[in-house]
Amino acid sequence: MARPSDPSARTRLLEAARHVFIEHGLDRAKVEDITRAAGLSKGAFYLHFKTKDDAFKEILGSALAELGTILGEVEGSRAEWSAKPYPELIEQWFYKDLRLFECLWKHRSIMRLVLEGGGSPSYGHLIDLFAASAQETSERLIRYGLECGYYRADLDPKQAAAFVAGGYDRLARRLVHERRKPNLERWLLGAQALCVRALGTPEFIDACVNVHAARLSESSRRRATA
DSSP, rough: OOOOTTHHHHHHHHHHHHHHHHHHHHOOOOOHHHHHHHHHHHHHHHHHHHSHHHHHHHHHHEEEEEEHHHHHHHHTTHHTTTTSOOHHHHHHHHHHHHHHHHHHHHHHHHHHHHHHHTTTGGHHHHHHHHHHHHHHHHHHHHHHHHHEEEEETTTHHHHHHHHHHHHHHHHHHHHHHOOOOOOHHHHHHHHHEEEEEEHBBBHHHHHHHHHHHHHHHHHHHHHHHH
């Protein structure tokens, strides 16, 4: 009689693979390392994955899908922008950034591998694809912001998108290499302030300054009473 398959095997293998990839990198990781860490046989591994690369792609795909969902929500909210007062729009932008960077922190180990080419030369192109996609998203959002009157009319959307996406990309690279979780609120308030001052109309900049001042004041009050 055939032995029933372990319903948790795939999950255990993926979790073990994550740890092995992080410790050794994709090139030096071995299927034997993964199965040993999972307490399963090589046969169990090949029942679920053709190669270790397939396991890596699934782990990476899960992390990127979560990030992609957040980015998709940002684009999906464009239709609401024109109806929102400036302070509410600035707060919404901040919270989307915060969710995105919390997600990056959650997946920092695997994302660090992505930013380093996945620990294998065959994944070196992923960083370029990710950066290009982020810049395209930024350009679409900037063009819509111009239509809504939040940004200066003299902006070149492509140039502005390169500035914004490049800045957030460098911040993301820095984050995934941090040993201790930084104060993401201050990081992202700083990033938002730089973007708004560079792109925004005087009215939008004033609104941003007021929102940030109120947020920083509230943060200081919470720390004082903690």
